[in-house]
Amino acid sequence: MLTRLLSNDLPRSRTLAMLLLVLLLGLAFAPFLFPGVKALNVAAKVLIFIVLVASFDLLLGYTGIVSFAHTMFFGIGAYGIAIATTRMGPTWEALAVGLGCALVLSFLLALVIGLFSLRVRAIFFAMITLAVASAFLTLASQLSEFTGGEDGLTFKLPEILSPSFEFMDEKFLGVMLDGRLVTYYLLFVLAVALLLTLLRIVNSPFGRVLQAIRENEFRAEAIGYRVVVYRTISSILSALFACVAGAMLALWLRYNGPDTSLSFEIMMDVLLIVVIGGMGTMYGAVVGATLFMVAQSYLQDLLRLGSEATAALPWLSALLSPQRWLLWLGVLFVLSVYYFPTGVVGRLRLRSARKISLGLPS
């Protein structure tokens, strides 16, 4: 049963399995385990980023192509919900229409970009996605009647999802049972379902072909697989999942603007999480997203402390100022690509594989 659910792609390391189980339980009971607004926000962001990063892993880790337009699809999903609910009011139909339109738009855009750039060589894809994404970002902040420009859009959700909705007067286990909780569990169910679907995809015959292309494009073509078609389908699938992740973000924040969903920093975060978690593992998305989100929420505080402590040395203090945290992320990123290319999950699996080959319990 469990094997089927995980599409026969088990963690293959006892430590990893324990870690995943702890994360699953932690996220499932997060509202009760970690009370407080900030903690719940972090947990919800973890859920959203698990989907976003896992969908990017399908592209980077499994197909071996780099896209810089992933946040564009993330943004399309978020804007789909935001624009539809602003125009049609806070109804379920609006959510459905918004998500539907966003999915269609993502599909078409991914198809066109894929056909154009993957036809020749995979490197084009990285450059062309970068160009399209930056044009899209400018477009989103310029079309202010539609997207609210730089200010973004704040909108209301159907009543059952809004924070003011309470379906029980007294608290349950010390937690208010309100619409916020319903939204959190909606995100939780969505994230688990989407992650399992992605696992299913990468472990299907289709997923095997993608990995074959990643390892040796020429051979895959020679065996008779149309590399372009497979790559394009992979980029479309990953775009659609990113789009749903964007919709999840919009549901949680009840706000969307260019900086929250389209910005280049998010793209950088996604790249870093994939590398830290482990490319081509899917579970890496779960581990990486959790590690990163927790670190991000508390790293800036740490930097502020460091900056204040070194106030005597102005240049060091400037390096450690909380606004420069992207610098440290960049350094971390470069170092992890060099010394840690298989990520946390890859390391853990390697360790248990070694133990097995030595005859020890994994």
Next chain:
Amino acid sequence: MNNPDFDWMPVALVPLLALLVLPLIGSGSTWLTLTVAGLAMGLIIFVIASGLTLVFGLMDVLNFGHGLFIALGAFVATTVLGSMSDWTMSDQLWRNMVAVFPAMLVAMAVAGAVGLAFERFIVKPVYGQHLKQILITMGGMIIGEELIKVIWGPQQIPLPLPEAMRGSILIGDAAIEKYRIIAVVVGLVVFGALVWTLNKTKIGLLIRAGVQDREMVESLGYRIRRLFIGVFVMGSALAGLGGVMWGLYQQTVTPQMGAQVNVLIFIVIIIGGLGSTAGALIGALLVGLMANYTGYLAPKVALFSNIALMAAILLWRPQGVYPVTNR
């Protein structure tokens, strides 16, 4: 290039584009202004893109951090020009030149030196691994951009043109900004120097041969690694020079400018065919002209005009206008 097989079709694209939009714009003088502006912008972009395309052609290294050197060059120029304000404020052209010229040299030297370090620490460990190259150079770009913010601050810095380079000259009814003429001249000089180096010197011969077939050059006993470092440093220095020119063209510099121009030069080298210098020139001129024409005719579309241009070229020649063989 006295080659009878030389493919003239892409070269014809540039005047063709310019002539095609003439009826759309209507007025001849506006057209002339826009065309000169487009050519100036195109030549600046070419100065930046030429290094990138050669680096790719020689070592198959795709450097996403190229934009860093542009921003670096521009920021160095603000410091140098700022310290020579009595020379830049002078209304005599030669005194302005004396100020701008060292600014360009210092910017090139700094960008070249940083390029050397960048090659050593960022690019060298990942030869032959495209995926990692893209990730690592992107990371290097972000680190560099943040360091620029640490040194010069995150805000926009104005980079005013020296006194005598401001204003414009009237040719008939067409107003042509003086700086654009200077940019065209500098761009042409760099282009000429590049063409001369690539076609008339032994190093140029080796570079061209290396782009065509790296292994063959290596088997003849030349150290392609050293050649490559030279090209990388030169390419970074040219990007620094381009950054100075771009900064003076925009008259402001921001730490993010590298990333913005990066997008443009990627489009240029894709249009030109990765590794081709002549292609990069044509791509740059087309992009420069297109940006100025659409900026005038339909500002809202201007964002996507370059992407549309690239799409059209790729439909015509999927490898870019001058595909480099053996790739």
